[in-house]
Amino acid sequence: METEKRSASEDPAEGPAETPAEAPALGPAASVARLLDGLAEERRPRRRGLRWGLVAGVAGAVVLGGVLVLVPRSGERAAPPAPGPAGRALAAAGTGVPASLPDLAALIGEREAHLRAHPGDDQSWAVLGSAYVERGARTGDFMSYPKAEHALRTSLKARPEGNVDALAGLAALADARHDYRAARTWGERAARLAPKRWTTYPVLVEAYRGLGDAKGVARSLETLQKLRSGAAVRALAGTVYRDRGWRENAAAALADAAALAEGPAERAAGLYRVGELAWERGEPAQALRYFDAALAAEPGHHPSLAGKGRALAALGRTSEALQAYRSALAKWPEPRYALELGELYESLKLMPAARAQYDLLRARVRDARRGGVNDERVLGLFEADHGDAGAAVLRLRAEFARHGSPENADALGWALHRAGDSEAGLELAERAMKKGPRSAAFAFHRGEIERELGRYGAARRHLTEALRVNPYFSPLGSAAARRALEALGDPPDGGPAQVYAPPGAPVPELPTPRRTRAPR
Numbered sequence: 001m002e003t004e005k006r007s008a009s010e011d012p013a014e015g016p017a018e019t020p021a022e023a024p025a026l027g028p029a030a031s032v033a034r035l036l037d038g039l040a041e042e043r044r045p046r047r048r049g050l051r052w053g054l055v056a057g058v059a060g061a062v063v064l065g066g067v068l069v070l071v072p073r074s075g076e077r078a079a080p081p082a083p084g085p086a087g088r089a090l091a092a093a094g095t096g097v098p099a100s101l102p103d104l105a106a107l108i109g110e111r112e113a114h115l116r117a118h119p120g121d122d123q124s125w126a127v128l129g130s131a132y133v134e135r136g137a138r139t140g141d142f143m144s145y146p147k148a149e150h151a152l153r154t155s156l157k158a159r160p161e162g163n164v165d166a167l168a169g170l171a172a173l174a175d176a177r178h179d180y181r182a183a184r185t186w187g188e189r190a191a192r193l194a195p196k197r198w199t200t201y202p203v204l205v206e207a208y209r210g211l212g213d214a215k216g217v218a219r220s221l222e223t224l225q226k227l228r229s230g231a232a233v234r235a236l237a238g239t240v241y242r243d244r245g246w247r248e249n250a251a252a253a254l255a256d257a258a259a260l261a262e263g264p265a266e267r268a269a270g271l272y273r274v275g276e277l278a279w280e281r282g283e284p285a286q287a288l289r290y291f292d293a294a295l296a297a298e299p300g301h302h303p304s305l306a307g308k309g310r311a312l313a314a315l316g317r318t319s320e321a322l323q324a325y326r327s328a329l330a331k332w333p334e335p336r337y338a339l340e341l342g343e344l345y346e347s348l349k350l351m352p353a354a355r356a357q358y359d360l361l362r363a364r365v366r367d368a369r370r371g372g373v374n375d376e377r378v379l380g381l382f383e384a385d386h387g388d389a390g391a392a393v394l395r396l397r398a399e400f401a402r403h404g405s406p407e408n409a410d411a412l413g414w415a416l417h418r419a420g421d422s423e424a425g426l427e428l429a430e431r432a433m434k435k436g437p438r439s440a441a442f443a444f445h446r447g448e449i450e451r452e453l454g455r456y457g458a459a460r461r462h463l464t465e466a467l468r469v470n471p472y473f474s475p476l477g478s479a480a481a482r483r484a485l486e487a488l489g490d491p492p493d494g495g496p497a498q499v500y501a502p503p504g505a506p507v508p509e510l511p512t513p514r515r516t517r518a519p520r
Helices: 028-037 085-093 101-117 122-139 144-158 164-176 180-193 200-211 214-227 231-244 247-260 264-280 284-297 302-314 318-331 335-347 351-370 376-386 389-402 406-418 422-435 440-452 456-469 477-488
Strands: 061-064 067-070
Touching: 085 101, 101 122, 122 144, 122 164, 144 164, 164 180, 164 200, 180 200, 200 214, 200 231, 214 231, 231 247, 231 264, 247 264, 264 284, 264 302, 284 302, 302 318, 302 335, 318 335, 335 351, 335 376, 351 376, 376 389, 376 406, 389 406, 406 422, 406 440, 422 440, 440 456, 440 477, 456 477
Parallel strands: none
Antiparallel strands: 061 067
16 A cells, blocks of 8 residues: 655644646546556555554654554665554555555554553554544444543543644544533644645535535635545545535545545545536436445445435336335434334335334434434434424424534425424525535425415425436435425416506506617
């Protein structure tokens, strides 16, 4: 695996180190062809000397948004022997590539043993805390997060001044817990201390996205792109373009990132993102190809298993869809997966099975809360449609006050509508569509709210848009949108009645236009 081209924790005063020129970004068609054609066989690993100084095993490391980045030892020239599993975890993360889970487990065990003998090693505490964050994010073990917080705060206590590693690790932890205010605070502190350290900016982009701060996202992405290029940066840029509604730009960037990915875990994540974008465009067959490709790269990749379930359900392959969802939940009982599977069961009139998934959703949200994870939006959307809409409003109003993203605006607007306050809901639905990505669910929510308010022309337009963006966006929502459009019927012949004067009404005189001389 390639090592990092430069240190992620260089002295801010030195400026970014010079990096070798990278291959130019591929166009979307070339990227798609490359990444799909290359899936049948793994790339042969390129042999390159590792220039990492493994001090006391893995003490020389810093944080990369929940993963780890090695710091090359000053003046190191000779390539040391190949590192063991813990060293491989650090070397993999040197370019932002996710470490393999066995190597990550080895790193955690090694740092725990080291810290029992050397409890004052602030950098090793930061490494351990960041490894816990990655384990929690990758495996769904949310109880890793309290351990991560303890380790990172211990590092900060041991070295309160200038401890960028601990600050960046705390920012990554807050992002993983969906606490975007805290992530912004920790990330901005880290960026002020080391403004040329590129690894801080992906964490800040995620924090600003969660807060709905488009200017903060643009500023952080621009800084990141000046400091760094490559697969990880292309993937993040693609996500931002998707949020802006720039679908072609997003597709090109995400396809490039997937084609340039190194290692099975990074390749799976990249292919999943391309598949998810295809799904959002209403292309389930194309999305399924990417999800299958991601699972070929990493068979247990749970987001791709859930994505495969969505695509298979849209294609009418219901039994396979149910199995894919069950496999995803076995890997990681994510509340969103339980909600989607429950609604698929409900669309099939299998209510006992649907209620079992809804119970799992509630239990999983409670479990995640013990690890400090905020899943209020998913729980609020569930309550709005399947539980207590009034409770959903209280929950989502508090969440929107903390994190004013378009996704939270849409969720709160929908809950208000379901609770009987469609006027207030419409204002938030309009905000979500104006500031957020092009989303079939957003358009459906807005159309249904407008229909309730008697704004039938706007309702017809937005319900049609929802099904045009993605006819399969939800097993329950898609069917509801079709029923609503059928109930609305076609618009009256000749357009809205108010355009025309009533019969016998006087025709107003039009003002005579003033003549102006043409310029000579």
